[in-house]
Each structure stands twice: as C-alpha cells, then as structure tokens.
Amino acid sequence: MMKTIRLTTAQALIKFINQQYIHFDGEEFPFVEGIFNVFGHGNVLGIGQALEQDSGHLKVIQGKNEQGMAHAAIAYSKQMLRQKIYAVTTSVGPGSANLAAAAGTALANNIPVLFIPGDTFATRQPDPVLQQVEHEHSLAVTTNDALKPVSRYWDRITRPEQLMSSLIRAFEVLTDPAKAGPATICISQDVEGEAFDFDEKFFEKRVHYLDRKIPLERELNGAAALIKESKKPVILVGGGAKYSRARDILMKLSEKHNIPLVETQAGKATVECTFKNNLGGLGITGTLAANKAARQADLIIGIGTRYTDFATSSKTAFDFDTTKFLNINVSRMQAYKLDAFQVVADAKTTLEKLAPMLEGYTTEFGHTITELKDEWLAERDRLSKIQFTRENFDPEIKNHFSQEVLNEYAEALNTEFAQTAALITVNDTIDPDSTIICSAGSLPGDLQRLWNPTVPDTYHLEYGYSCMGYEVSGALGIKLANPDKEVYSIVGDGSFLMLHSELITSIQYNQKINVVLFDNSGFGCINNLQMDHGSGSYFCEFRTHDNQILNIDYAKVAEGYGAKTYRANNAEELKAALEDAKKQDVSTLIEIKVLPKTMTDGYDSWWNVGVAEVSNKESIQKAYQFRQQKLEQAKQY
Numbered sequence: 096m097m098k099t100i101r102l103t104t105a106q107a108l109i110k111f112i113n114q115q116y117i118h119f120d121g122e123e124f125p126f127v128e129g130i131f132n133v134f135g136h137g138n139v140l141g142i143g144q145a146l147e148q149d150s151g152h153l154k155v156i157q158g159k160n161e162q163g164m165a166h167a168a169i170a171y172s173k174q175m176l177r178q179k180i181y182a183v184t185t186s187v188g189p190g191s192a193n194l195a196a197a198a199g200t201a202l203a204n205n206i207p208v209l210f211i212p213g214d215t216f217a218t219r220q221p222d223p224v225l226q227q228v229e230h231e232h233s234l235a236v237t238t239n240d241a242l243k244p245v246s247r248y249w250d251r252i253t254r255p256e257q258l259m260s261s262l263i264r265a266f267e268v269l270t271d272p273a274k275a276g277p278a279t280i281c282i283s284q285d286v287e288g289e290a291f292d293f294d295e296k297f298f299e300k301r302v303h304y305l306d307r308k309i310p311l312e313r314e315l316n317g318a319a320a321l322i323k324e325s326k327k328p329v330i331l332v333g334g335g336a337k338y339s340r341a342r343d344i345l346m347k348l349s350e351k352h353n354i355p356l357v358e359t360q361a362g363k364a365t366v367e368c369t370f371k372n373n374l375g376g377l378g379i380t381g382t383l384a385a386n387k388a389a390r391q392a393d394l395i396i397g398i399g400t401r402y403t404d405f406a407t408s409s410k411t412a413f414d415f416d417t418t419k420f421l422n423i424n425v426s427r428m429q430a431y432k433l434d435a436f437q438v439v440a441d442a443k444t445t446l447e448k449l450a451p452m453l454e455g456y457t458t459e460f461g462h463t464i465t466e467l468k469d470e471w472l473a474e475r476d477r478l479s480k481i482q483f484t485r486e487n488f489d490p491e492i493k494n495h496f497s498q499e500v501l502n503e504y505a506e507a508l509n510t511e512f513a514q515t516a517a518l519i520t521v522n523d524t525i526d527p528d529s530t531i532i533c534s535a536g537s538l539p540g541d542l543q544r545l546w547n548p549t550v551p552d553t554y555h556l557e558y559g560y561s562c563m564g565y566e567v568s569g570a571l572g573i574k575l576a577n578p579d580k581e582v583y584s585i586v587g588d589g590s591f592l593m594l595h596s597e598l599i600t601s602i603q604y605n606q607k608i609n610v611v612l613f614d615n616s617g618f619g620c621i622n623n624l625q626m627d628h629g630s631g632s633y634f635c636e637f638r639t640h641d642n643q644i645l646n647i648d649y650a651k652v653a654e655g656y657g658a659k660t661y662r663a664n665n666a667e668e669l670k671a672a673l674e675d676a677k678k679q680d681v682s683t684l685i686e687i688k689v690l691p692k693t694m695t696d697g698y699d700s701w702w703n704v705g706v707a708e709v710s711n712k713e714s715i716q717k718a719y720q721f722r723q724q725k726l727e728q729a730k731q732y
C-alpha cells in the first residue's frame with residue numbers, strides 16, 4: 096500500500112529540494128545548496144514556516160532586494176559551473192516583479208536557478224489582496240505572468256498535489272545543460288500552507304545525471320574533415336567550453352596543431368591568458384590580436400558559443416564569403432547558427448574524440464599567432480601607462496570632450512587617473528586566484544581586452560544580459576561558491592547606484608566581498624555610444640540642475656553599511672588600498688575616481704545599433720550612412 100506523509104505544499108517543496116542530487120564525472124553531491132529569501136505575506140507563513148520547521152541541509156540567507164539576491168544565486172550557479180544552485184523565494188506582487196530582470200539574466204546566460212515567488216489566492220476569497228493587480232479581462236492573470244518570457248520553465252501551483260509533477264519537470268530542466276535556465280514555480284499563497292497526503296516515494300533521493308553527450312561518428316568525421324581541409328582555423332572558446340571543463344584538451348589541440356584560441360566573455364579564462372596561443376577576447380570588446388586572427392580565418396570552430404553580436408561584431412568579424420563554421424554545442428538551437436556544420440554534443444568529449452583524428456595536421460598560422468599576441472601585449476602595456484595632462488590630452492575615446500571638459504572632471508573629481516591604468520593596476524595587485532566579476536558599462540570591454548587571468552575560472556562576466564546591478568550582488572554568490580578566495584566586484588558608479596543592496600547581506604553573513612568602484616560620474620559607455628553616433632552629450636553625464644559634475648562620496652556610503660573603505664585616485668593609493676583590503680575580514684569598498692573617455696576604444700570591430708534615419712544633425716546623418724555601409728558587409732542572418 097502507498098505510504099503517505101501529510102505535509103503542507105511548502106513543507107513538501109523544501110523536503111523535495113533537499114533530496115535532489117547531481118552526478119557528474121563520477122561524483123555525486125546535493126544540487127541545491129541553499130535558499131535566499133525576502134519574506135512578505137506571500138511566502139512567510141507558507142515557505143517561511145516550512146523552512147523554520149525543517150530546512151534540512153539548505154543554507155537559509157536573507158536577501159535585501161529580490162533582484163539582488165537572485166543575482167547572487169545566479170552568480171553562485173555560474174561560478175559552480177552550473178552544478179549547484181541556490182533557490183530564491185519571494186513574496187507576491189512587487190516582490191515577484193523584482194525578479195524579472197534577474198530571471199532574464201539567468202535565461203540569457205543559460206544559468207540554472209530555482210525561483211519560487213508567491214502567487215495570488217487560489218480560493219480568490221479575499222481578492223483583491225494587497226499587491227494584487229486586477230485585470231478586467233481575466234482574474235487568472237497575476238504579476239507572475241510577467242515572469243513567463245524570462246523563465247525557461249514556468250508553472251503556477253493552485254493545488255498541493257500539482258507540486259509533484261511540477262517539481263520533477265523543473266529539476267529536469269535545471270539539470271539539463273542544453274536547456275539550463277531559470278525554473279519559476281509560483282505558488283498560490285493560501286496553497287503554500289494547505290496540507291496533502293504526499294506519496295513518500297516522491298521524497299526519495301533523486302540523482303540527476305549530467306551525462307556528457309557523445310558525438311556521433313558522422314559528426315566527428317565531418318568535423319575532422321573540415322578542420323583538415325582548413326588552412327587557418329580559429330577556435331572560439333565560449334561559455335559551454337568552460338562548463339564542460341575543456342581547458343586541457345583545448346590547450347593540447349591548440350598547441351599540437353598551432354590553432355589560435357579566441358574567447359567570448361563567458362568563455363574567457365577557460366584557458367589562462369599565459370597560454371601562448373590564447374589571443375583573448377573576440378569582437379566588439381575584443382583584442383586586436385583576436386580580431387585580426389578572426390579576419391584571416393577560413394574556419395571558425397565555435398565551442399559552446401551563442402555567437403552574440405558582441406562576439407561577432409554584429410556579424411562582421413569574419414569574411415563570410417570564405418569562412419566556414421563548425422559548431423560544437425549541446426544545444427541544437429545554438430549549433431545551427433551561421434550555417435555551421437553541427438556537432439550537437441559535449442565540448443570536452445568531442446574534442447577528445449577529435450584529437451586522434453587530426454594526427455599530422457598543422458595550420459598555416461606559423462609564427463603569426465605569437466606576433467599577434469606580442470603586438471597586443473605591447474598595446475596593453477601602453478594602455479597601462481596612460482597619463483592625463485591638463486593640456487593636449489588625447490584620450491582613448493577621441494573627439495567627444497574638449498580639454499576644458501576633461502579638466503573640469505579632473506578638478507571636480509580630484510583625479511588624473513585613467514581607467515585603463517587603474518584596471519591594470521588592480522590586475523597586477525590582487526592575488527591571481529581571486530575571482531573578478533562584472534556585467535555592465537564600459538568595464539566589460541576593458542576587462543575582456545585588458546584583464547589577464549593567469550588562473551582558470553577566475554573571470555566571471557555576465558554579458559548575456561549585461562544587467563546593471565549584477566556586479567555587487569553577484570560577488571556575494573561567488574563568495575558563497577569560493578569561500579576561501581577573494582572576490583572583487585569591478586563596478587561602475589552607474590551600476591553601483593542602480594543596485595548594491597547585497598553588499599549589506601555580505602557584511603551581515605560575514606561573506607567578505609571587495610567592491611572596486613570606478614567612478615567617472617556618469618553612464619560613460621552610453622555617453623560614448625551617443626557621441627560616437629553623432630548625438631551630443633545628453634543625459635548620460637551625472638550633472639546637477641546647474642550643470643555641476645556630481646561628486647558622490649561612495650566610500651562614506653559603504654562605511655555606513657559597515658564596510659572597510661578606501662579612496663584611491665592614483666596607482667600608489669590603489670595598490671596600498673588593495674593590499675590592505677586583502678587583510679580585512681569584512682567586506683571592503685575601494686572608490687576610484689577615474690576620468691571619462693579613458694576606457695578602451697574598439698579594435699577593428701563594429702556594433703550594429705539603431706541610428707535615426709532622419710535627423711536635424713549632419714553628424715547623425717553621417718552616422719546613419721556609415722551604418723548602412725557596414726550593413727552591406729555584414730552577414731544578413
């Protein structure tokens with residue numbers, strides 16, 4: 096006879112989550128590490144009660160903002176290479192609406208995370224409850240419907256027994272590398288507390304196998320033939336290569352056959368920068384070395400990449416008349432891109448199986464790879480030494496601000512520090528096994544070009560959604576994933592202002608993070624974007640009503656939270672601050688005032704952005720014409 100156990104829906108949820116395990120490369124471990132919460136009336140009496148009664152092995156952490164704590168959960172999962180996750184529970188209405196940007200972040204980056212927002216009453220007896228939106232056309236639509244387009248899996252639970260099939264579906268999605276993304280299970284707030292006699296079998300230990308998908312013989316033969324036919328193949332290392340742990344085989348193949356490696360933001364630091372054939376980032380935020388290699392390529396071997404516009408320079412990075420594509424990806428959808436020959440399989444396994452099939456093959460790159468790399472390293476060295484001068488200063492981003500305006504910034508922010516010099520100082524000073532995190536603004540470009548990670552998996556860029564606010568929140572997730580290492584949030588002033596609530600959570604739970612704040616008093620990269628396309632400087636600088644540059648004391652803000660803080664406006668101060676920050680047990684914030692327009696510019700790349708077709712400015716008309724010319728060279732799809 097079936098044995099049952101009487102539990103509330105929320106108690107059953109927590110009991111089930113505790114029993115989910117992952118099996119990967121012979122190792123088995125619990126899949127859900129913990130749960131972040133912001134309680135409200137939509138979850139405190141259901142999920143809150145269940146956790147208070149028995150949270151099992153779950154670590155329970157109180158977040159400060161739903162988006163922030165969800166970003167922390169996403170960063171944890173990404174840093175754990177998608178093999179362990181945190182769940183996130185929110186209240187109803189605004190609490191769940193705050194999840195939307197984070198859900199988009201998880202979806203665009205293919206990161207598994209479990210979202211459990213509360214939902215409106217299933218009985219509808221007290222409707223409309225506080226925070227319930229009302230539609231005239233339907234009572235069935237709630238705020239949580241807004242999460243559907245940003246969830247890989249979405250469900251609403253209005254009866255306790257629905258939970259069983261819903262959770263099984265959710266965990267199947269969460270543990271499938273080809274589909275990984277956010278699973279959102281919305282539970283009616285009354286149903287969270289309703290009891291049901293659950294089949295005990297539902298709570299038995301479940302093991303989810305992260306098996307490596309083996310390539311077919313047809314796929315391997317086709318891939319090997321393409322590589323052997325090519326004279327100048329280039330390997331594009333995407334996030335999938337990192338998740339598959341393909342570092343060693345990538346280096347082996349690259350070295351043996353003299354194939355250059357170029358990287359996407361998600362793939363960077365799969366292989367350390369010191370590897371001789373690693374030419375760094377490709378595309379809009381790429382290095383000149385990688386972009387030059389890509390132009391010469393007759394075959395791009397895209398490994399675990401989504402081919403976003405940033406990686407492909409809006410489909411202009413390659414000579415599409417002559418270049419072929421070979422895509423190795425666990426996702427069929429991704430493998431189909433750019434009319435590629437498709438290998439729908441695990442990256443590491445595929446490369447290992449290809450290795451013996453390429454015996455005797457060498458590319459025609461010869462010494463070019465080393466020459467390109469040396470040329471780029473010289474450029475990086477130049478960028479590390481940029482010195483501001485009050486006269487005739489020629490910034491990297493040219494012809495936007497006059498010397499007068501640059502001097503005004505130097506005066507107002509009391510700094511002469513260039514962003515490139517500051518960033519390379521950070522790179523040179525922190526311990527090499529520390530992880531850095533970033534996501535939005537001008538810093539992702541500088542990082543992809545200039546950051547030299549000498550230890551694999553120490554570079555964490557969310558550049559699928561580029562969501563401002565991920566930088567500080569995500570640092571907390573990385574600390575939870577790597578408790579014994581330092582983590583540095585590399586963040587612009589705009590992103591910091593948008594969301595940094597989980598800095599407080601890090602202090603509250605003694606999870607030390609370091610915030611390195613680059614303050615150029617504005618939305619710098621967007622200001623560059625508008626001025627590059629013929630517009631004026633319009634609402635992207637942080638200026639007061641009477642046109643004064645905002646000068647915010649961020650160190651003081653963080654000091655108020657209990658962080659150890661520093662102000663560093665030159666290399667010496669910055670080195671000293673970084674060294675002292677290493678010694679602290681509490682979270683730190685280093686405020687660096689940097690000059691606008693001193694970030695890196697593009698290197699032989701182009702970004703397709705919408706430009707006004709008609710306008711009253713000649714400069715915008717020119718920008719529009721330039722775009723039309725570029726589009727003629729771009730692949731159409």
Ligand SMILES: Cc1ncc(C[n+]2csc(CCOP(=O)(O)OP(=O)(O)O)c2C)c(N)n1
Binds near residue numbers: 620
């Ligand atoms: C949530 C969100 N809103 C808006 C944007 C668009 N956006 C991208 S970068 C940026 C400005 C970033 O400013 P800051 O963090 O100071 O970096 P900077 O470019 O100055 O280095 C904006 C508004 C975004 N990426 N994410």
Ligand SMILES: O=C1C[C@@H](O)[C@H](O)[C@@H](O)C1=O
Binds near residue numbers: 535561
């Ligand atoms: O619009 C954007 C421009 C990019 O330069 C920036 O890094 C990104 O955050 C963004 O949203």
Ligand SMILES: [Mg+2]
Binds near residue numbers: 589615619
């Ligand atoms: Mg800024």
